[in-house]
Structures are given as C-alpha cells and as structure tokens.
Amino acid sequence: MNKVLYNANEVADKIRQGKNLLLAGDESLLRQLPEGRWIAGTIPYFMAEKGGICTQDSVFVTELPSYITRTTIKRYTSENIINIYQEIPQNGFSVMIIPASSRTHFSFALNAPKYEGFATGQLIGWVSGVHLNVLGKKIPKVVYGPGNEVLEDGAIVMHVELPDDKYADINILNIFQPGNGDSILFLEDSFSAGEVLINGLKRNLADYVAEKNLDTRLPLVADYCGAMINTSFQGIDSTAKIVNFYAPVFRGIEYKQAAMVSDYVAGFCRMMPQSNEENIVFSCNCILNYLYSELESKQTGNITGPITFGEIAYQLVNQTMVYIAICDR
Amino acid sequence: MGISEISDDVWTDVLLGKVNFEFECLAVKILLARLRIRLNTDTSPAAVQQCTAELKALFIKLEYLPSVKNDLGKMSRYRRVS
Numbered sequence: 001m002n003k004v005l006y007n008a009n010e011v012a013d014k015i016r017q018g019k020n021l022l023l024a025g026d027e028s029l030l031r032q033l034p035e036g037r038w039i040a041g042t043i044p045y046f047m048a049e050k051g052g053i054c055t056q057d058s059v060f061v062t063e064l065p066s067y068i069t070r071t072t073i074k075r076y077t078s079e080n081i082i083n084i085y086q087e088i089p090q091n092g093f094s095v096m097i098i099p100a101s102s103r104t105h106f107s108f109a110l111n112a113p114k115y116e117g118f119a120t121g122q123l124i125g126w127v128s129g130v131h132l133n134v135l136g137k138k139i140p141k142v143v144y145g146p147g148n149e150v151l152e153d154g155a156i157v158m159h160v161e162l163p164d165d166k167y168a169d170i171n172i173l174n175i176f177q178p179g180n181g182d183s184i185l186f187l188e189d190s191f192s193a194g195e196v197l198i199n200g201l202k203r204n205l206a207d208y209v210a211e212k213n214l215d216t217r218l219p220l221v222a223d224y225c226g227a228m229i230n231t232s233f234q235g236i237d238s239t240a241k242i243v244n245f246y247a248p249v250f251r252g253i254e255y256k257q258a259a260m261v262s263d264y265v266a267g268f269c270r271m272m273p274q275s276n277e278e279n280i281v282f283s284c285n286c287i288l289n290y291l292y293s294e295l296e297s298k299q300t301g302n303i304t305g306p307i308t309f310g311e312i313a314y315q316l317v318n319q320t321m322v323y324i325a326i327c328d329r
Numbered sequence: 330m331g332i333s334e335i336s337d338d339v340w341t342d343v344l345l346g347k348v349n350f351e352f353e354c355l356a357v358k359i360l361l362a363r364l365r366i367r368l369n370t371d372t373s374p375a376a377v378q379q380c381t382a383e384l385k386a387l388f389i390k391l392e393y394l395p396s397v398k399n400d401l402g403k404m405s406r407y408r409r410v411s
Contacts, residue, residue, distance in 0.1 A: 091393070118383075169394055224359050226351060226358050313355060314356055
C-alpha cells in the first residue's frame with residue numbers, strides 16, 4: 001500500500017513542488033507548513049497503510065492526481081456556504097472540510113438539503129476534530145493552505161476540475177442496516193430530540209432509550225430511497241430528557257435503530273466494491289466506527305484516509321465511510 | 330435514452346412514490362428522498378412541478394455517470410398502468 005503518513009518536512013517539500021494536497025493532522029504540524037495548494041483539517045486519527053492509528057507526529061496526505069486540470073481553493077462562512085452546490089465544477093468534484101461544532105458545521109448539516117442545487121454536484125468531505133482526550137477543551141480547526149490560515153469556523157473547499165476523459169463518482173460504504181425495532185419519527189429538524197413519534201405514538205425519546213436499554217453505539221438508520229443514512233447518538237441528557245445526536249435528524253423521515261454488527265472489519269471488506277478500489281482517490285471513515293469497532297491497528301481492506309468527526313457525501317452523514325473514485329469515461 | 334424522452338407522468342410517479350426503482354446513483358437516492366418528504370406535505374401541481382425540475386436538473390448535471398445512465402434507463406422502460 002502507498003505511504004500516506006508523512007512528517008512535516010516531507011509535506012512541506014510536496015507543497016513546494018506545487019502539488020494539490022488534502023491534509024489531515026495535528027494543528028501544531030499543520031501550522032508549520034508553507035503556503036500552497038492545500039487544504040487541511042485537524043485530527044490525529046487515521047486509517048493508514050498499516051491500519052488504524054492515532055498519532056500527533058504525522059500528517060495524512062492525499063495527493064491529487066497530476067492529470068487534474070485546475071483547482072480553486074475557497075473559504076466559506078455559515079452565510080455563503082449556501083452557494084456550495086452551485087460552485088462545484090461541472091466535470092469535477094469539491095472537497096470540503098468543516099470544523100466540528102462550528103456554526104458552519106451546524107448550518108450546513110441542518111440546511112444543506114434546502115440549498116440551491118442540492119446534490120447536483122459531486123461534494124465530498126469531512127468534519128475536523130481533536131484527540132478525544134481533549135474533547136471540549138481544544139477546538140477543531142480547518143486550514144486554508146494558500147495563506148496557511150487556521151480557522152475555527154467556516155469551511156475550506158478545494159474545487160477540482162477533471163479532464164474530459166475522466167469523471168468523479170462519490171459513494172458511501174455503510175455496513176449498518178435498519179433493525180427490526182420500532183419506527184421513530186422526529187417532529188423537527190434538529191441535532192437533539194425530546195418528544196418523538198414511536199410507532200406513531202408520542203413519547204419522550206430519552207425515556208424510550210432508557211426503557212429499551214438501547215445500545216447507543218448503534219446509529220439510527222434512515223432509508224433514503226435505497227441509501228442507508230445513519231445518525232449517531234452523541235449522548236442522553238436524562239435530566240433534560242433530551243437525546244443529542246452527532247448529525248441532525250429530520251422531520252418526515254422514518255428512522256430505525258441499526259441491527260447489531262458482529263464484525264465491522266469483515267462486514268466492511270465484504271461490502272467494499274473491489275472493481276472500483278484502485279480508482280479511489282480519497283476516503284474517510286468515522287471516529288465512531290474507529291472506536292466502537294476497535295479499528296486501531298486493523299486494516300479496512302486497502303482503504304486509507306482520515307478518521308473523522310463527520311463525513312460528507314453530498315450531505316453530512318455519520319458512522320459511514322465515504323469515498324470518491326475517478327474513472328475513465 | 331435522453332432525459333427529454335421521459336414523460337412528465339413518469340417523473341411524477343417517481344416523486345410521489347407510485348413507483349419505486351432501485352436507483353443506483355447515491356445523489357439520486359438522497360435528492361429523491363428529500364423531495365418526497367417535501368411532497369408529503371404539499372402535493373399541489375406547483376410543488377410537483379418544482380420537484381420535477383429539481384430532480385431533472387440533477388439528472389442533467391450528472392448524466393455522465395454510468396449509475397445515472399442506468400437510472401435513466403430504468404425510468405425510460407417504465408409504463409404507467411392506468
């Protein structure tokens with residue numbers, strides 16, 4: 001497998017060579033890098049060439065292929081992120097990185113489906129994070145490479161144009177399937193919920209989760225016309241009787257808790273589309289899969305990438321691997 | 330099969346869930362699910378027309394994807410039973 005983790009000096013060399021880079025690493029390393037054609041997010045967890053690893057000494061590097069015709073790197077705020085789908089190149093794709101729990105993160109997560117041109121362009125990306133030991137103490141960041149500008153809020157996007165003989169295709173790999181449990185409907189679009197409809201009857205979700213002793217490591221799964229989209233439990237505030245999620249739940253969509261998965265790695269490898277694997281240029285997987293499936297030191301086939309606080313495949317998704325392949329027409 | 334050859338009736342049936350194809354393209358699945366939610370609360374002709382325009386726009390923009398071509402093929406073979 002190709003090398004993906006580099007020290008700061010090696011990454012700086014690549015930047016000076018003018019390569020288009022997608023980077024992930026500890027903030028202290030990213031701050032050392034020279035200006036150039038790169039974007040980055042903070043995270044110390046990776047699926048690297050030797051398997052899952054947590055390190056603050058290396059930067060994960062995705063070097064875009066030399067045949068790409070043009071890249072444009074742009075900063076977005078919670079105000080102009082609304083334009084994102086209209087600015088994705090017609091033949092190409094865009095990679096977006098957003099800091100976890102930032103205004104832009106919440107705005108994009110909740111409102112993207114209402115943006116003009118939603119899902120009509122190839123948008124992939126991830127949500128940056130921090131080491132779990134400093135969760136709540138340190139703030140996730142993104143970095144605008146052309147100015148080596150470190151941001152706590154906003155989204156950094158690399159718009160990538162491809163030659164006419166290539167196309168990009170985004171997909172997800174989600175090993176979770178809805179279980180046989182109750183149907184859950186939410187009353188509003190939100191990152192948290194109190195009252196919900198369980199099999200059509202109004203109930204408090206926090207009470208329901210406690211009563212049923214649900215394993216909250218298993219996400220809620222919604223069937224989007226055949227695409228299984230997860231929303232992960234963040235925690236339960238039993239005093240306020242509120243359930244918090246890592247991504248929004250949406251009114252009008254039926255959710256069910258996922259069925260148990262006995263072996264994540266085996267399930268993952270079984271679902272990996274072998275025919276497309278060599279064309280994958282970028283992928284990322286969720287920190288919750290890394291933690292709950294104990295992926296440290298384990299490999300998920302030949303797939304590498306940052307381990308993230310949220311994944312973007314047209315919209316924000318959870319507990320899912322997202323990937324983009326570039327193929328010949 | 331071009332997008333223009335698929336009749337408005339087919340787009341409407343797809344959007345209102347009267348027919349369910351096993352679509353391949355992830356973007357199609359996600360957008361269609363969202364549009365169906367919107368139409369759950371408003372099935373007026375204007376709402377259906379707006380959603381049709383949005384779904385068609387996706388097919389036009391991503392028509393180069395093999396998965397979208399396959400999805401168009403499925404729609405083109407559909408005949409409404411009256």
